[in-house]
Amino acid sequence: xxxxxxxxxxxxLVAGILIAGCTKDNGGPVTDVPPxxxxxxxxxxxxxxxxxxxxxxxxxxxxxxxxETMDYGTFGKIDAAVTPLRWGRFVTSVTTTVTxxxxxxDTIAIANVEKLITGSLKVRALTGAGDTVTLTKxxxxxxxxxxxxxxxxxxxxxxxxxxxxxxxxxxDGGTNPPPAGNGIDITKLEMFLPSxxxxxxxxxxxxxxxxxxxxxxxxxxxxxxxxxxxxxxKMRVTLVSxxxxxxxxxxxxxxxxxxxxxVHMSMVSQVQNANNTYTREYELSWFVHFHPGYFNAGVDxxxxxxxxxxxxxxxVSWWGVPYRxx
Numbered sequence: 165x166x167x168x169x170x171x172x173x174x175x176x177l178v179a180g181i182l183i184a185g186c187t188k189d190n191g192g193p194v195t196d197v198p199p200x201x202x203x204x205x206x207x208x209x210x211x212x213x214x215x216x217x218x219x220x221x222x223x224x225x226x227x228x229x230x231x232e233t234m235d236y237g238t239f240g241k242i243d244a245a246v247t248p249l250r251w252g253r254f255v256t257s258v259t260t261t262v263t264x265x266x267x268x269x270d271t272i273a274i275a276n277v278e279k280l281i282t283g284s285l286k287v288r289a290l291t292g293a294g295d296t297v298t299l300t301k302x303x304x305x306x307x308x309x310x311x312x313x314x315x316x317x318x319x320x321x322x323x324x325x326x327x328x329x330x331x332x333x334x335x336d337g338g339t340n341p342p343p344a345g346n347g348i349d350i351t352k353l354e355m356f357l358p359s360x361x362x363x364x365x366x367x368x369x370x371x372x373x374x375x376x377x378x379x380x381x382x383x384x385x386x387x388x389x390x391x392x393x394x395x396x397x398k399m400r401v402t403l404v405s406x407x408x409x410x411x412x413x414x415x416x417x418x419x420x421x422x423x424x425x426x427v428h429m430s431m432v433s434q435v436q437n438a439n440n441t442y443t444r445e446y447e448l449s450w451f452v453h454f455h456p457g458y459f460n461a462g463v464d465x466x467x468x469x470x471x472x473x474x475x476x477x478x479x480v481s482w483w484g485v486p487y488r489x490x
Contacts, residue, residue: 198324208324210262213275217458225419225462228252255283275311306340334368335484343477352402358395389487393454409468413446416462418453460484
């Protein structure tokens with residue numbers, strides 16, 4: 165269901181950028197003065213990309229406020245160094261870099277938002293001797309997302325309003341760099357919507373979901389998921405892992421400062437590849453929460469050793485699908 169940006173906006177663009185469906189929002193940032201430190205159009209777009217609601221929500225989605233229980237599922241019998249009781253990912257710093265590219269025609273611009281996220285994974289676990297310990301594994305994750313801007317004016321007096329964000333890609337995150345021999349990588353995501361539509365993604369940073377000023381754009385196309393409280397949604401994810409042990413995959417959704425939900429996804433298929441990696445599929449059906457806002461449905465794939473082995477390296481892969489609840 166992907167289409168090129170050129171087809172949607174009716175302007176010449178470089179090939180290879182694709183777009184799929186997100187939500188409608190006819191409002192947007194309107195201010196009488198530019199943001200602090202902003203003196204030109206490029207800086208204005210960089211500021212808006214950094215403060216975009218979906219962009220700000222991504223590290224909120226992937227972080228925890230405490231070590232949470234494993235009540236979203238059971239992991240079966242294992243032979244490992246520890247048995248996890250609770251775990252949480254705690255972010256200590258985020259470094260954000262925004263790089264702007266104005267495409268041919270000076271009508272569409274792409275903000276590449278790259279974040280280096282550092283912190284520690286904490287696991288409260290039982291040892292083989294029955295002792296309770298807290299394991300700490302430092303991590304550095306890298307997250308990449310693209311935000312699409314459209315030019316709406318060419319005013320020198322209010323230059324900070326000339327460009328406005330209209331779409332976002334998915335976010336692609338994970339361990340930076342992946343540990344040798346312990347890598348895990350999400351390769352495909354499918355989101356089955358209550359409307360009957362399916363969002364299928366294999367290239368997260370080149371799949372765009374529009375969420376603002378949709379009425380000003382060409383008709384007849386899909387937009388970012390706009391969901392209603394109680395709607396049923398199904399998520400399916402495919403990953404490739406170097407670990408022979410079954411990976412842990414959770415869905416994080418509805419995350420904001422007051423709400424958070426982390427649910428264990430079930431493995432539905434596994435194939436051993438010729439190079440001794442494993443292709444695994446996981447699924448989960450869930451119901452949309454009742455608090456409104458801009459969110460990311462974060463699929464968080466974690467090698468079993470990350471949680472179950474105190475000597476194994478931290479290794480994760482995560483994608484975030486933007487959605488909105490009214």
